Amino acid sequence: MSDAADRTIPATPRRRELARRQGLAPQAHLPGWVAVLATTVLLLPAWAAATLPAATAMMRRTVVAAIAGAPLDLDLLLPAALVMPTALVVAAAAAAGLAVRFLLDGSGWQLSRAAFRLDRIGLVGGLSRIFSAGTVRAAIGNAAGLAVLAVAAGFAAGPLVTILRDAGATADPVRLFAAAHRLLLPLVAAAAAVAAVAWLLTRARFERRIRMTPEEYADEARGMQADPKVRLMRQARQTRPGRGEPATEGITARPAA
Amino acid sequence: MEPFTSLPDWGPHWLVALGVCARVAAAVATGTLPILPGASLRIRGTLAAVLAAVAVPGALAAAAHDAPRATGGSAVGGLLIGEVLVGVGLGTAVAAVLAAAGWAGGILGSVSGLSWADDFDPDPAGQGESAGIARLARWVGLAAFFAAGGQLAVVAGLVDSVRHVPVGTAFAGPAGGWLETVVVAAPGAALDLAVLFAMPALTAVVAFHLAAAVCLRTIPFTPGHGLLQSLAAVVLLVALWLSAESWAGGAAAAMIGAVDGCLPGR
Numbered sequence: 001m002s003d004a005a006d007r008t009i010p011a012t013p014r015r016r017e018l019a020r021r022q023g024l025a026p027q028a029h030l031p032g033w034v035a036v037l038a039t040t041v042l043l044l045p046a047w048a049a050a051t052l053p054a055a056t057a058m059m060r061r062t063v064v065a066a067i068a069g070a071p072l073d074l075d076l077l078l079p080a081a082l083v084m085p086t087a088l089v090v091a092a093a094a095a096a097g098l099a100v101r102f103l104l105d106g107s108g109w110q111l112s113r114a115a116f117r118l119d120r121i122g123l124v125g126g127l128s129r130i131f132s133a134g135t136v137r138a139a140i141g142n143a144a145g146l147a148v149l150a151v152a153a154g155f156a157a158g159p160l161v162t163i164l165r166d167a168g169a170t171a172d173p174v175r176l177f178a179a180a181h182r183l184l185l186p187l188v189a190a191a192a193a194v195a196a197v198a199w200l201l202t203r204a205r206f207e208r209r210i211r212m213t214p215e216e217y218a219d220e221a222r223g224m225q226a227d228p229k230v231r232l233m234r235q236a237r238q239t240r241p242g243r244g245e246p247a248t249e250g251i252t253a254r255p256a257a
Numbered sequence: 258m259e260p261f262t263s264l265p266d267w268g269p270h271w272l273v274a275l276g277v278c279a280r281v282a283a284a285v286a287t288g289t290l291p292i293l294p295g296a297s298l299r300i301r302g303t304l305a306a307v308l309a310a311v312a313v314p315g316a317l318a319a320a321a322h323d324a325p326r327a328t329g330g331s332a333v334g335g336l337l338i339g340e341v342l343v344g345v346g347l348g349t350a351v352a353a354v355l356a357a358a359g360w361a362g363g364i365l366g367s368v369s370g371l372s373w374a375d376d377f378d379p380d381p382a383g384q385g386e387s388a389g390i391a392r393l394a395r396w397v398g399l400a401a402f403f404a405a406g407g408q409l410a411v412v413a414g415l416v417d418s419v420r421h422v423p424v425g426t427a428f429a430g431p432a433g434g435w436l437e438t439v440v441v442a443a444p445g446a447a448l449d450l451a452v453l454f455a456m457p458a459l460t461a462v463v464a465f466h467l468a469a470a471v472c473l474r475t476i477p478f479t480p481g482h483g484l485l486q487s488l489a490a491v492v493l494l495v496a497l498w499l500s501a502e503s504w505a506g507g508a509a510a511a512m513i514g515a516v517d518g519c520l521p522g523r
Contacts, residue, residue, distance in 0.1 A: 030475065033474065034475065037471065037474075142476045142477060142478060145475065145476045146472060146476045146478060149471070149472040149475060149476065150472065153468045153472070157464070157468075160460070160461060160464060161499065163457070164457050164458075164461060164496055164499045164500040165499045165500060165503065166503060167457065167500075167503060167507070171456060171457045171507075173453075173456055176456060176457060176460045177460070179460075180460050180463070180464040180467075183464050183468065184464075184467060184468070184471070187468055187471050187472075188471065191471050191472075191475040194475055194476070195475055
């Protein structure tokens with residue numbers, strides 16, 4: 001085992017991929033979800049303005065058709081004015097989420113990453129992770145994030161509280177919904193900030209964790225040389241005209257320690 | 258015109274008074290259900306008798322211009338049945354409007370989880386009892402209604418109804434606007450009021466659930482069973498407490514307006 005101070009070399013792509021397959025690499029699930037949420041919340045007023053009249057008309061037409069005994073067609077049950085805006089919002093939200101995931105996690109699609117790996121499961125490793133300083137740090141960080149979100153929600157709830165206190169039973173529903181929407185916007189912004197900070201911290205911790213010692217780097221370089229598959233791939237690249245790699249075969253990039 | 262000459266035994270005045278009594282008794286029997294759920298028959302009967310006594314002079318004055326045309330015993334029965342139906346319609350319209358606050362409380366109780374025990378109560382004997390939050394909203398709404406003088410609007414509307422829909426004329430010809438008002442407008446107004454009354458606190462509860470979902474999805478935190486429902490109940494009670502004064506004032510004004518709109522000639 002090497003000391004953390006000896007880990008001075010950034011991880012190689014191979015080590016990075018290995019860590020990813022072992023489930024150690026942080027995934028941008030949370031930033032992606034926040035992107036989906038933010039897109040949905042931002043599009044919500046436009047979606048409501050587009051679909052509520054259509055939904056009202058659909059209900060009225062459906063009731064009238066049911067009373068009159070007319071056959072129900074598909075456009076009556078699922079009008080395009082109702083389906084299309086909803087589908088657009090879903091597509092936009094999904095696109096935003098995927099864009100964030102591609103941006104932060106990269107676009108490498110490998111089915112092997114999704115395969116179930118038993119070596120990810122370890123009783124001792126799991127217990128050591130549970131009872132570790134990292135758990136305490138995560139708890140403190142989560143409490144701080146929750147406090148930030150709660151404070152943001154408290155400040156954002158001001159307009160809604162004002163309407164509740166002043167208008168009461170005569171409150172205009174449009175003003176109520178607008179106040180609720182204004183409550184969500186700062187909260188989503190705070191959630192985005194918390195998610196970004198959490199992801200950056202996790203990413204930095206991961207990068208620090210997978211750094212290599214000079215000995216590990218040398219071992220990995222030797223292992224790659226000895227790997228016949230890698231050697232064959234390099235030879236194949238060298239034989240292609242114009243795309244040959246520099247003659248690095250046999251050279252060990254041993255950095256200065 | 259001599260409208261009552263065919264009924265010498267009853268006399269025109271007695272027939273009108275009987276029709277007024279039937280109408281008022283039916284209206285009191287149905288209209289006071291939300292106000293006096295546990296009131297005895299004697300109290301309801303006394304109230305109906307007093308209101309009928311007040312309404313009879315107006316009914317007689319109206320009958321002088323537009324009198325019922327009863328020509329036999331069966332016609333008298335039909336007239337009384339018609340008046341009972343008019344009274345039931347008027348009473349139901351008033352009862353629906355007065356029950357709107359309770360319906361709003363029921364909506365809030367179901368959404369916040371405070372009335373789930375009542376909503377899923379398998380005992381049919383307890384179905385008549387509403388949830389605590391619905392009961393609270395109903396009594397607050399009724400208190401505000403009485404404090405704003407809403408009962409005067411109900412009594413005046415009931416008494417005035419014998420002038421705008423004279424005894425024996427309700428179903429004699431084409432039904433006027435009163436029937437459409439009682440059958441269509443009153444239930445619609447009551448439902449509208451219930452949703453309107455529930456909307457502010459309902460928005461607060463839904464906004465809380467959305468905010469909680471955002472927070473708990475952003476922060477990996479698993480709340481215990483019932484924690485979110487408890488917090489939602491707290492939010493609901495705080496919302497009711499914050500808006501109690503303005504809610505009660507607005508509810509009373511809205512209910513009085515709806516009662517005025519439901520009773521003919523108001």
